[in-house]
Amino acid sequence: MQDLESIRKKCAECHECELGNTRTNCVFGVGDPDADLMFVGEAPGEQEDLSGEPFVGRAGQLLDKYLYAVGIERSEVFITNILKCRPPKNRDPLPEEEDACIGFLREQVKTVKPKIIVCLGRIAAMRLIKPDFKITKEHGVWYEKGNYLMTAVYHPALLLRDPRKKEEMLVDMKVIKEKYDFLRQ
Numbered sequence: 216m217q218d219l220e221s222i223r224k225k226c227a228e229c230h231e232c233e234l235g236n237t238r239t240n241c242v243f244g245v246g247d248p249d250a251d252l253m254f255v256g257e258a259p260g261e262q263e264d265l266s267g268e269p270f271v272g273r274a275g276q277l278l279d280k281y282l283y284a285v286g287i288e289r290s291e292v293f294i295t296n297i298l299k300c301r302p303p304k305n306r307d308p309l310p311e312e313e314d315a316c317i318g319f320l321r322e323q324v325k326t327v328k329p330k331i332i333v334c335l336g337r338i339a340a341m342r343l344i345k346p347d348f349k350i351t352k353e354h355g356v357w358y359e360k361g362n363y364l365m366t367a368v369y370h371p372a373l374l375l376r377d378p379r380k381k382e383e384m385l386v387d388m389k390v391i392k393e394k395y396d397f398l399r400q
């Protein structure tokens with residue numbers, strides 16, 4: 216079994232797609248290498264590309280608020296993205312970019328072995344749960360996939376644009392915390 220550091224090194228050198236030529240940093244992921252809870256977003260934005268850490272910009276700060284609100288420490292989970300490099304102007308990932316990058320996420324999941332995987336937003340849910348995932352209807356629904364329990368919540372960037380969805384997000388996050396506590400007993 217590989218450790219996260221060797222996967223990180225391969226990721227930092229990756230040029231499997233064009234984004235390897237435009238990134239400042241590869242944004243591999245951050246958190247507890249033994250986390251029971253993993254969050255997977257879409258792709259790094261500008262702040263993430265500059266710092267090399269996922270979810271540190273405005274959306275990330277909102278994610279931190281939800282973690283705090285339900286009593287989860289950022290350092291006890293593992294946070295990463297479908298794409299490890301920033302798409303120019305934050306456009307949606309292209310299918311070929313996802314295909315080129317998804318192996319890193321698979322290796323991260325196999326290594327960290329979380330009990331719960333939470334997709335942050337539609338793009339991650341379509342890739343990890345099902346291709347026709349509808350975030351408005353299916354956020355907060357739970358799926359069993361192999362050894363993992365999976366769910367999706369609204370992407371925090373969407374909540375910044377549409378604050379009316381924040382109440383639903385809090386409900387979903389509270390359920391995530393309940394399941395997380397239950398699975399760790």
Ligand code: URA
Nearest residue numbers: 256257258259269270
């Ligand atoms: N949005 C994402 O999906 N991921 C990040 O790391 C930052 C913003």
